[in-house]
Amino acid sequence: MSVPSEEHLPLYRQLADHYQQAVAQGALPPGARMPSVRELMQRHGVSLSTALQALRTLEEQGSVQARPRVGYFVQDHRVHLLGHSSEPDPRCPVQQIDGAQFAGINERISLWLEQGRRAQVRVDLGAAMPAPELFDHLTLNRIGAALLREFPDVLVLGNSRPGTHPLFQAAMARQALEVGVSVAPQEVMATLGNSDAVNLALAAVTERGDVVAVESPTFYGVLQAVETQNLRALEIPSSSRTGISLEALELAVQNEPRLRAVVVVPHLQMPNGALMPDSHKERLVAFCRRHDLALIEDDIYRELVDAPVLQRPLKAWDETGQVIYCVSFNKTLAPGLRQGWMNGGRWHERIQILKFARTRNMQVWAQLLAARTVGTPAHERHLRRFRGALRLQRERSVQMVARHFPQGTRLSVPPGGLSLWIELPAGVSSMVLFEQALALGIRVAPGPIFSNSGRYEGFLRLSCGLPFSPEVEWAYGELGRLLHGQVRALPAQRQAA
Template identity: 65%
Template structure:
């Protein structure tokens, strides 16, 4: 026989609605169901419905408005525990005990950092890597989107999309690839939802759970999450700020890791170092992977943000055996909200095609067509030039702010383009501690420990230069510098003066 619930029915209903209010499912000012609606929805008596509403009113969760009904109070933050019954709190306590299991398979440490930042009230975001809205021509983009829908009024309701990509998008991306020195047939192009889906598909195609994937160290934390979520193991290979991933370390990895199946790199403005891999190193890396039968997954998200009128060729340009899986996204350059990307999977094309169909079917045609037309237009080249100019100014202002406010011993790598600065903190400083302290001040940063599974980069921090440098941003840098000096004083009395910043070009 089932154990009877410890609370009367009206208290159970009040608790359920109270929890919905506390979680924001019933926001402040929203109207509660009427007495009659509660009776019908929950199959309860008039007395139970009335008692439910009155209890919630007594606890300050609802406001009764004569002849109108009950409305959610703005200040209400109810919890089940407020009903003061220990048996009722048991499910919550059990849920709390599972708190640490929420991110299993998603790199728990990284996920907790991201979740902490999401929950905090952030005023100044220096932790992101996406250009702010002010850096895009929103009016022109909206005009193009509206014109596209006028031209194809049925575009959003068509269900007969192709899995690979829209032919116009494929043709446009093949032309872009040719301009970059990569020869592709339009049918080699697969549309994706940004680069994350592309890399996920690539790794699914070439590896199985338990296999090893070599990554640059440090590397983008999202890649570490993707690898772990697929049951793969990441092998961190040292990455030089000047040449990129170490071929010597990769040679050792091939000899010692029999399950090594893929290498993932960002040859241009590597995240977070900002490395620009020389052409000779790209050619050597492609040849190495082909020789050893490894898939080389090239994430080319940032190449168009280089401070150069003629961006270098991708590693894919040296691929003659089909071992390079090329992935490009427009998230950073055209429209972050569009989430439009594409990939060319080389010798794994057919497998990736079927994996795409099995996992997500089609990528929306509207985004593909919008990206195809923008990326092929002269206006896109002008937009990229303005974007690069603005980002260069913002990076320079950020670097000067670090010089003004951070303690002695700070070292700063200045990349030849992109969205971020990679900063080495003074000896003894911890970016993890700084992250927690800065969040309490309403400032978000990206601690260096996020960019590795080893924790070896806790003495570094990635700072975003994605927004206009305002007085508020200046104050945020001043606050970060004060927090770092306080860390130094706590560990090494007498240290912590500003003005000894070492700048170096990547």
């Protein structure tokens, strides 16, 4: 059979992966008809049940859609009025490191945040944060109060060294195992969310002046961490279909002797929404092992993928401790809890030392709350409802963008998550839009904060965290009006081009 053999994977998963990759790479374009069950059986020499299971897996992943009595079709995540986002050239030469670009990302972010704070924000489409009403606060509060009765001295016990509670460690290790990540409980270390973890990981594997490969575009928090630690970020093109470009990484390794680490968000890359295919994950882990690069995996959005159980973290392929695995419950369980955890792979001990030097022990109550919640049927129900609500909000957002934004706007609808990454018509500036919208009380995230290089002025991140309301609809209308105004003000030849 033509499916590349992967050990440990059942046949139907191998088959599903094969077609998921074909879809991701565009070999099977959106709307295309999938091979029938009979065709799959003949072409790959598999049984009826394997072929059926593969198609159902693809359907759960959101890659294909069943049309009853007709067959399976590749899911069309694009709204027809919108063009698909342009893809970076994965083989384009890696951007040269330029000292000047590494100064100022913190100032830029701070300015953006500060402007947002000072303004009277009526509709916040800038923060990639789910609205509080999407979480199960009643259950959380009930468990939180129960824990205070059950562990009456949890707030006054001081010697919980090394700071991570065994119950939390056990629960996290058990959860990780369900997606193929095998971590010893005692090697689970509690963190203050994910930024803490990524910062510690960078501190453990680099020295001042070292180079860190980041995705481009990337979450601005990574750029802040790199800058505040006096490191240099090398921006590697990231496709909204498959994530970071391995070809560009190859070039980077050849040209950058001080390259030490790669930071990626493999599931629902922030901001472009990419979902890295399994084959790509396997190659990336092997690549980092071969070149002795620390692979820092920020797995904060996996549970927001429409079919998260089928997504295995990079860490699942890690046999040598090359992957530093970072998880947070900030986006899925309780943003106000500030609870995350990490496993530092072969740097775990050094990371523990750094963590202790920086912030000593972590609060135990929050760990117990996470341990008591994660993995329960109630939490699984919450996650299903939560993903459903976010899916609806994403779809509504896409409709609003299609209705209100000017011709030439392009986007790829991500298979889950909290936000849309939108490419504006040529010549239109998201920075101008940011300023104009803020004056109306609408906050957005302009593209330039997702890069050190000032790239992405033509891009915009919109949060889909807010449930739709007349005010949110009004905000999309106003954004559209402002964008149309920018298009009209463009020089004529620019518009024609």
